[in-house]
Amino acid sequence: MTGAAGPSSPPLKRNATMKKRLLLTLIVLLTAAIVISACSRAQEPAPTPTPAAMTDDAMNKTDDMSKDDSMASDESMEKNDEVMGSDDTMKKEEGDMSSDESMEKKDDGMSSEDAMMQAALTLTFANLPNLGPDWAYEGWLIVDGKPVTTGVFTVDDHGMASAAEFPVDAHALKNATAFVLTIEPSPDDDPAPNAIHIIGGDFDGDAAALTVSHPLALGVDFDGVNVSYILGAPSSENAKADYKKGIWWPGLNLPQLPQGWVYEGWVAGPDGPISTGRFTSGDMADSDGNGPMAGPKSGPSFPGQDFINPPIDLTAGYAAVISIEPDPDNSPLPFSLKPFIDETIDDVSDHGSQDMETRTDAFPTGQAQR
Numbered sequence: 211m212t213g214a215a216g217p218s219s220p221p222l223k224r225n226a227t228m229k230k231r232l233l234l235t236l237i238v239l240l241t242a243a244i245v246i247s248a249c250s251r252a253q254e255p256a257p258t259p260t261p262a263a264m265t266d267d268a269m270n271k272t273d274d275m276s277k278d279d280s281m282a283s284d285e286s287m288e289k290n291d292e293v294m295g296s297d298d299t300m301k302k303e304e305g306d307m308s309s310d311e312s313m314e315k316k317d318d319g320m321s322s323e324d325a326m327m328q329a330a331l332t333l334t335f336a337n338l339p340n341l342g343p344d345w346a347y348e349g350w351l352i353v354d355g356k357p358v359t360t361g362v363f364t365v366d367d368h369g370m371a372s373a374a375e376f377p378v379d380a381h382a383l384k385n386a387t388a389f390v391l392t393i394e395p396s397p398d399d400d401p402a403p404n405a406i407h408i409i410g411g412d413f414d415g416d417a418a419a420l421t422v423s424h425p426l427a428l429g430v431d432f433d434g435v436n437v438s439y440i441l442g443a444p445s446s447e448n449a450k451a452d453y454k455k456g457i458w459w460p461g462l463n464l465p466q467l468p469q470g471w472v473y474e475g476w477v478a479g480p481d482g483p484i485s486t487g488r489f490t491s492g493d494m495a496d497s498d499g500n501g502p503m504a505g506p507k508s509g510p511s512f513p514g515q516d517f518i519n520p521p522i523d524l525t526a527g528y529a530a531v532i533s534i535e536p537d538p539d540n541s542p543l544p545f546s547l548k549p550f551i552d553e554t555i556d557d558v559s560d561h562g563s564q565d566m567e568t569r570t571d572a573f574p575t576g577q578a579q580r
Contacts, residue, residue: 329580332376337572337575346396347393360378408428409421410426418577437565440459442457444500445500454525455522471537473488484517535547548569
């Protein structure tokens with residue numbers, strides 16, 4: 211049995227080998243066919259588009275171009291707007307600069323105009339007294355009935371003013387109808403004129419003569435005013451023996467002074483001036499009555515004073531004076547306005563009357579020149 215099966219093995223091996231070769235051949239042929247087909251497709255021309263397709267493509271391209279152009283146009287407009295905005299900004303900035311320059315020019319013009327509107331007022335005076343450290347003079351133009359200051363100055367012991375020329379508003383100076391000089395506290399926080407007017411005058415052309423008697427100043431005239439006094443000591447317990455120790459002004463009829471001024475009586479002797487009291491009217495007692503040196507008895511109801519304690523003989527080298535004083539007063543000494551003086555008090559008996567001399571030649575005067 212074993213010997214019969216041996217001769218059939220070789221044919222089977224040959225069949226298997228042939229099958230393998232056939233399979234490989236098929237694979238090679240199939241691969242070649244695929245490669246040839248791919249090459250053929252690559253060489254075929256692209257299909258020609260139809261007119262409709264071309265139109266659609268063109269429209270699509272046109273739309274794309276329109277969109278691109280529109281976007282470009284929008285961007286261009288935005289850029290133009292930005293440029294215009296920049297121009298506007300520049301114009302505004304230039305305008306602002308122009309405005310600033312215009313304001314500067316306007317300011318310069320105003321300064322120049324202000325300078326052109328200034329004019330000089332020249333003031334000259336005689337017999338103005340030194341007011342001391344706490345007071346000063348101030349000038350005023352009267353324009354349409356209202357005061358316009360011309361400036362402040364002082365006067366030294368020699369009567370020299372600290373300034374003579376004052377820059378003032380040209381329009382005010384041209385239209386001023388009068389000038390008045392006042393006495394002001396120094397320093398002075400009140401911009402209005404003080405009540406103490408010392409001299410004034412109306413403009414006649416370009417000049418105003420300044421006097422005490424002008425209505426804007428004291429406004430009083432002492433021409434024709436007669437003043438007399440008597441010796442007597444009514445407050446003394448021994449009045450007849452002490453009559454030379456008192457001075458009184460009975461029947462005193464003086465012009466009424468304006469606000470800012472009062473009368474004051476004085477006796478002036480070897481030890482200097484002594485006040486007998488301040489008053490505004492001759493028919494009433496003065497500010498200190500019988501005086502601090504009077505006797506125990508009452509005195510009359512008109513200005514005067516007794517000098518009993520300590521005793522003073524007024525006929526021993528004394529003078530009698532009535533002055534006009536600023537109110538409030540700038541000094542305990544007599545002011546320069548002394549309209550009535552008797553340089554020597556004489557012994558003319560008890561209650562004997564003595565006249566006083568009227569003196570206004572030493573009153574302050576001046577001139578305002580525009």
